[in-house]
Amino acid sequence: MISLFPDDRVLRFCFLPLRGKIALVTGASGGIGLITARELARRGARVIMVCRNPERGEQARTAIRAAIGSDAQLDLLLCDLSLIANVRTLAEEVTRRFDRLDILVNNAGIFPGPLTITEEGHELSWATNHLAVFALTNLLLPQLLEAPQARILTVASEAHWLGEIELSAEARNAREKYSSFTAYCDSKLANIMFTSELAHRLDLTKVTANCLHPGMVDTGLVNPGSSTLMKAMWWTARPFMIIPEKGAQTSIYLASSPEVEGVSGKYFKNRKPSRASGRSQSRPEAARLWRLSQEETGIE
Numbered sequence: 001m002i003s004l005f006p007d008d009r010v011l012r013f014c015f016l017p018l019r020g021k022i023a024l025v026t027g028a029s030g031g032i033g034l035i036t037a038r039e040l041a042r043r044g045a046r047v048i049m050v051c052r053n054p055e056r057g058e059q060a061r062t063a064i065r066a067a068i069g070s071d072a073q074l075d076l077l078l079c080d081l082s083l084i085a086n087v088r089t090l091a092e093e094v095t096r097r098f099d100r101l102d103i104l105v106n107n108a109g110i111f112p113g114p115l116t117i118t119e120e121g122h123e124l125s126w127a128t129n130h131l132a133v134f135a136l137t138n139l140l141l142p143q144l145l146e147a148p149q150a151r152i153l154t155v156a157s158e159a160h161w162l163g164e165i166e167l168s169a170e171a172r173n174a175r176e177k178y179s180s181f182t183a184y185c186d187s188k189l190a191n192i193m194f195t196s197e198l199a200h201r202l203d204l205t206k207v208t209a210n211c212l213h214p215g216m217v218d219t220g221l222v223n224p225g226s227s228t229l230m231k232a233m234w235w236t237a238r239p240f241m242i243i244p245e246k247g248a249q250t251s252i253y254l255a256s257s258p259e260v261e262g263v264s265g266k267y268f269k270n271r272k273p274s275r276a277s278g279r280s281q282s283r284p285e286a287a288r289l290w291r292l293s294q295e296e297t298g299i300e
């Protein structure tokens with residue numbers, strides 16, 4: 001694995017900027033989530049790794065300890081984030097075990113295949129990429145507010161430029177209108193609008209909220225069920241993709257750098273604030289999305 005520092009021992013023993021911090025990273029079993037979890041742990045944080053698959057989660061934890069040391073503080077929690085009931089259980093477990101949370105990294109996400117409706121009645125990418133982020137963040141806000149200063153970051157995408165927010169679940173779930181690419185773009189737009197509204201609501205607190213585009217990362221996001229068109233697009237773009245180590249850089253930066261202390265409500269790319277779409281910055285639309293998310297998750 002690529003080391004971000006020339007001598008890891010210097011960092012481990014002399015420079016641990018996150019010592020004493022508690023961080024939670026969703027989707028930590030692979031890709032940029034695994035790298036983010038590894039590098040936050042390398043900086044001294046106790047990292048709660050949220051993974052869907054127990055075997056892959058344990059393999060990821062073992063790999064991190066092999067890379068940075070057996071004394072890395074890593075907790076593994078399992079959750080299928082596509083169901084709000086599971087997210088509630090996860091939040092309850094975190095609240096029971098930890099008295100505060102300093103860093104929340106909403107990293108988990110999917111690129112959907114054929115239309116799939118969860119048992120709770122939501123299109124799969126909308127449920128996983130947006131509703132789970134809304135639910136988990138709000139359920140863990142009391143823990144984040146207990147920290148002296150806390151950070152929330154959500155992995156979005158430049159794909160949000162092509163997104164629109166469909167307020168009707170019936171229309172969102174309609175097979176005749178469904179496109180996996182459109183569903184993904186819509187969920188990424190929701191990530192940015194959610195972050196903007198969340199930052200506004202947290203304005204007088206010591207909790208910041210930002211989102212980011214990780215770059216075009218080769219993480220195997222396109223699954224076997226993806227359309228032929230999406231597979232063709234993916235393979236065409238693959239030579240230009242970056243490795244997860246590079247894709248995780250902005251997440252690591254937002255979670256740990258003193259340069260962004262107090263910065264909130266921004267969209268970052270390549271560790272710098274970047275312009276997001278005009279639609280994503282609409283306060284009225286963000287407020288409507290917030291109300292819709294409350295209704296669909298049952299979380300006020």
